[in-house]
Amino acid sequence: MRHVWTLTLFRLRLAMRNRAFLVFGIIIPLIFLFLFSAVFASKGGPAVAYVLASVLAMSVMGSFWGLSQQLVIFREQGILRRFRLAPLGPGTMLVSSIISNLILMVPGIAAEIAVAHWMLHMDALGNLLSVFVLSALGAVTFATLGLVVASVANSMMETQVINQLLWLSFLLLSGVAIPLPSLPIWLQKVALYLPATYLVTGLERALIEFVPLNHLGAELASLGGSSVLAFFVCQQIFRWEPEEKMPRQAKLWVAAALVPFLLLGAWETKQGGRLSEARSILHSTFAERPAQRSAPAAPPAQPNQP
Amino acid sequence: MSKAIIEVRDLTKKYGDVEALRGVSFQIDEGEIFGLLGPNGAGKTTTIEILEGMRTADGGTASVSGFDPQKGSAQFKRSVGAVLQSTSLPDKIRVDEALSLFAQLYGTRADRTGLLSRFGLQEKRHAFYGKLSGGQKQRLAIALALVHEPRVVFLDEPTAGLDPQVRREIYDIIEELRRQKKTVLLTTHYIEEAERLCDRVAIIDHGNVIAMDTPRELKQRSAGTTRIEVSLAKPVEAAELRALEGVADCRTVDGRTVLHSTRPPQTIVALVKHLEAHGNELQSLEIAAPSLEDVFIELTGRRLRE
Numbered sequence: 001m002r003h004v005w006t007l008t009l010f011r012l013r014l015a016m017r018n019r020a021f022l023v024f025g026i027i028i029p030l031i032f033l034f035l036f037s038a039v040f041a042s043k044g045g046p047a048v049a050y051v052l053a054s055v056l057a058m059s060v061m062g063s064f065w066g067l068s069q070q071l072v073i074f075r076e077q078g079i080l081r082r083f084r085l086a087p088l089g090p091g092t093m094l095v096s097s098i099i100s101n102l103i104l105m106v107p108g109i110a111a112e113i114a115v116a117h118w119m120l121h122m123d124a125l126g127n128l129l130s131v132f133v134l135s136a137l138g139a140v141t142f143a144t145l146g147l148v149v150a151s152v153a154n155s156m157m158e159t160q161v162i163n164q165l166l167w168l169s170f171l172l173l174s175g176v177a178i179p180l181p182s183l184p185i186w187l188q189k190v191a192l193y194l195p196a197t198y199l200v201t202g203l204e205r206a207l208i209e210f211v212p213l214n215h216l217g218a219e220l221a222s223l224g225g226s227s228v229l230a231f232f233v234c235q236q237i238f239r240w241e242p243e244e245k246m247p248r249q250a251k252l253w254v255a256a257a258l259v260p261f262l263l264l265g266a267w268e269t270k271q272g273g274r275l276s277e278a279r280s281i282l283h284s285t286f287a288e289r290p291a292q293r294s295a296p297a298a299p300p301a302q303p304n305q306p
Numbered sequence: 307m308s309k310a311i312i313e314v315r316d317l318t319k320k321y322g323d324v325e326a327l328r329g330v331s332f333q334i335d336e337g338e339i340f341g342l343l344g345p346n347g348a349g350k351t352t353t354i355e356i357l358e359g360m361r362t363a364d365g366g367t368a369s370v371s372g373f374d375p376q377k378g379s380a381q382f383k384r385s386v387g388a389v390l391q392s393t394s395l396p397d398k399i400r401v402d403e404a405l406s407l408f409a410q411l412y413g414t415r416a417d418r419t420g421l422l423s424r425f426g427l428q429e430k431r432h433a434f435y436g437k438l439s440g441g442q443k444q445r446l447a448i449a450l451a452l453v454h455e456p457r458v459v460f461l462d463e464p465t466a467g468l469d470p471q472v473r474r475e476i477y478d479i480i481e482e483l484r485r486q487k488k489t490v491l492l493t494t495h496y497i498e499e500a501e502r503l504c505d506r507v508a509i510i511d512h513g514n515v516i517a518m519d520t521p522r523e524l525k526q527r528s529a530g531t532t533r534i535e536v537s538l539a540k541p542v543e544a545a546e547l548r549a550l551e552g553v554a555d556c557r558t559v560d561g562r563t564v565l566h567s568t569r570p571p572q573t574i575v576a577l578v579k580h581l582e583a584h585g586n587e588l589q590s591l592e593i594a595a596p597s598l599e600d601v602f603i604e605l606t607g608r609r610l611r612e
Contacts, residue, residue, distance in 0.1 A: 002410075002413075003410075003411055006407065006410045006411060007411075010399070010403075010407050013399075013403070014396055014398050014399065017398040018398065074396075077394045078390070078392050078393040078394045079393070079394050079395060079396060081360065081390060081392075081393055082390065082393045082394065082395060082450075083411075084360060085358065085360075085383065085386075085387075085388050085390070086383060086408060086411040086412060087380035087383040087384055087411065087412065087413075088411060240360075241360075
């Protein structure tokens with residue numbers, strides 16, 4: 001545990017010296033918040049909370065970019081092999097990166113909520129405890145997924161390609177960029193298999209409907225379950241050296257990281273509650289201003305229903 | 307009688323179809339400076355990295371300070387320090403932070419000020435790693451390897467790519483390790499490094515130890531001979547020159563002719579006459595006492611730095 005804390009402080013120090021942290025962790029999400037609010041929630045109120053949920057989710061999901069790239073850079077530059085000489089294992093390296101990422105996320109999340117409330121006139125803060133717990137758990141989930149990507153990818157180029165594919169699917173299908181109910185029905189069902197969907201819908205419920213933690217069981221279970229599984233997986237397939245090849249058997253572990261979402265997606269598809277709740281939130285939020293958060297592809301005023 | 311602190315028996319290692327090690331065996335006594343001398347690709351780094359616990363051997367056994375390096379236990383890692391051939395640290399870590407970080411990871415209270423002044427890094431203590439010169443980075447790498455006072459120190463090509471001045475500084479550091487009775491295993495392809503620093507040398511080529519002894523004993527193999535290296539206008543068969551007066555051995559290496567002679571003046575006179583008689587011409591001639599390079603040439607017919 002002492003080593004985890006030592007490495008966490010080391011990573012925090014490095015991050016604070018990196019301008020990219022300030023730019024991508026704080027400034028860009030705030031720019032998105034202002035931009036989305038200006039377009040979709042210019043009169044403030046619950047629409048700002050709806051926009052905030054998307055921006056918070058985007059910030060949280062960004063964890064997998066940062067962590068996967070950092071791990072690959074450390075591996076390619078031979079930094080990991082220097083640490084390998086010290087008496088510590090892959091778990092210590094991984095946990096320290098997840099914790100430091102979590103700590104570094106706090107200022108950005110806090111700034112986005114503060115700006116939404118005080119500058120963009122979001123009328124209520126929602127259930128802040130739920131928002132913070134979901135954001136924290138989401139950060140851990142996406143960080144571990146990023147670490148899985150870094151362990152699978154053999155180079156920075158491969159990491160970028162995998163990240164782009166995941167990022168775009170999370171962004172476009174989970175309700176971050178386009179409200180979930182605006183998607184075609186079959187795509188809404190596909191979205192139920194994505195971790196990002198549970199983060200976005202959970203944040204929407206916590207911010208707009210003040211849903212307390214004890215009513216966010218599915219979201220917490222999906223994010224928590226996949227964090228645990230993804231962490232186990234990335235520990236199994238962790239590579240210190242660029243030339244180390246991932247054993248073929250280990251690739252099966254990667255598939256195992258997707259199991260919680262497959263199970264939850266199948267369950268949610270059968271129940272149908274999440275999609276109808278997403279429609280209800282969208283409808284209630286934009287009822288008086290139907291055009292305020294319309295996506296280019298499909299206006300939220302006429303959500304698709306099964 | 308000294309006790310062996312490193313024992314290596316019949317180590318084998320394959321990378322695909324390439325046999326990197328073909329049964330390497332040696333023992334190193336406590337307090338000894340032992341060199342692995344050989345050309346690039348001979349198997350030096352593979353051997354040292356197996357002993358550092360960075361690679362697994364396909365066959366054979368290795369023991370360092372009584373530990374099996376393959377198991378990579380914390381006690382093993384605390385008993386050894388290593389300077390890897392290819393490694394790095396993050397650019398934005400400061401020199402004293404790096405020392406402090408690794409001291410904490412090893413659970414020791416390092417005398418950072420002492421280490422910094424010992425390695426000539428006092429003035430650079432607040433400098434970022436990315437701003438250090440190659441020599442300073444290498445001195446820091448050695449300081450990091452010694453931060454936890456290990457019994458055994460592995461130095462993989464510690465002076466490769468460094469200018470002569472920095473190389474001499476590294477030699478002084480290794481001499482200091484000798485005075486401290488540390489056991490040092492170093493790999494090198496510099497003859498002078500092995501001759502100057504090592505108590506014993508194993509010459510390694512194509513994954514085999516082809517000779518092992520003190521530098522003096524190894525050079526005794528060429529004792530009584532003087533090396534005469536000539537370049538000729540037209541190539542001559544080595545066998546032709548072996549018949550000349552005083553010639554004990556003759557080989558063609560890199561297009562130059564290397565003769566080992568027991569009577570150099572007579573050999574030179576005979577050589578000039580022979581060349582005149584055959585319409586050939588002497589373009590250059592160098593005379594030197596035999597070195598480890600000659601031992602290597604005798605054993606392999608090649609130069610070390612091919």
